[in-house]
Amino acid sequence: MSKKRKRLRPVVISLITVSLLAGVWFVSHRQPDDGKKPHNGIMAVTVAPVTAKDVVLDLTALGTVTSNHTVTVRSRVDGQLDKVMFEEGQTVRQGQLLAQIDPRPFQAQLTQAEGQLLRDQALLQNARLDLERYRQLLAQNSIAKQQVDTQEALVRQYQGTVKVDHGAVDNARLQLGYSRISAPVSGRVGLRQVDPGNIVHASDTNGLVVITQVQPINVVFAVPETQLTALLEAYRQNPALKVEARNRDNSAKLAEGRLLTVDNQLNTSTGTVSLKARFANADQALFPNQFVNVRLQLGVQQQAPVIPAVAVQQGRGGSYVYAVNRDQKTVSVRQIKTGATQNDDVVVSAGLKPGERVVVDGVDKLREGAKIRVIDPASLDGKAGGKGRHGKRAASAGAAHAASASAN
DSSP: OHHHHHHHHHHHHHHHHHHHHHHHHHHHHOOOOOSOSOBTTBEEEEEEEOEEEEEEEEEEEEEEEEESOEEEEOOSSOEEEEEEOOOTTOEEOTTOEEEEEOOHHHHHHHHHHHHHHHHHHHHHHHHHHHHHHHHHHHHTTOSOHHHHHHHHHHHHHHHHHHHHHHHHHHHHHHHHHHTEEEOSSOEEEOOOOSOTTSEEOTTOSSOSEEEEOOSSEEEEEEEEGGGHHHHHHHHHHOSSOEEEEEOTTSOSEEEEEEEEEEOSSOBTTTTEEEEEEEEOOTTOOSOTTOEEEEEEEEEEEEEEEEEEGGGOEEETTEEEEEEEOTTSSBEEEEEOEEEEEETTEEEEEESOOTTOEEEEEOOTTOOTTOBEEEOOHHHHHHHHHHHHHHHHHHHHHHHHHHHHHHHO
């Protein structure tokens, strides 16, 4: 008899252990009562009040950062590049000397032009003196008038020659000035395209370097035609509307500026109108050709009725909500008109008044006139969490007891 009991004892212990583990699993996986199940046809819902608050009206769009001036610095004469007076990435001022081309050929041309001018001026002076003598002789009837006329024509010829020489001198001096290459605008220089010692030409496509103005800087963006009326109304009231530039994931504000202008026509292919905003960009947070998210603030709507966006439902008749009736026990379908959105809230332009309440959770099975029971989601979460923690602690205690029994 004792041998038979010894054989059955492991089997009994195993059965007891399996039963305890099954009980632990059932307790840990049992769905807690969240209080939202219908009881006698009454739906448990959570509600939110219609509140009145100031709402910032804004438009959002994707924009591109553009420089106010982007200039490719090129040589205006041909010659050997002697010196480069800038560092790549440096910020330069308008008129600052950037490079020097060998000036000797241009200085020689200027010297030749000045010499030709002096020669022709001397000829002109001599022709004028001869003309004065001929006029005196003509007055004495000592020479023919034809000779005086010829001398007058020669003087005018030399006058033209001297004028051409002046132009040649000015041109030679201008070419000599072009050998000194200065910054046409203020901005940040890019990568150098030519090294000193190379022969540069006025026809070179790449030029020496590109200067991009980054302070101030612009952002170009487009808004849909449907928002054009509100935009123009706000623009007429305040031409310097506030504009924010944010990073690609909209997590941080990069810069703040003002609206510069609205384009003069719609783009019919896209149905949008282009806008340009200007930013001081003192910290150079905006970079040319960078994509940014733009937020254009049209103004503030004072004390607008606001509800959570999750309360708004869409149907054939447009937007609607389930509004709690005065008896606080039933709901009714209320057609509304929505306006601007701000974070998780939406403005109700018609259909609701501040102080009313709308259903935000539990709308799936609601109908017109449905009976409801308003619950507090915070208390339910705490209750369910407490049950879960207590259940887990009880299950852990049961498992520990089972392990102790098995060991004995």
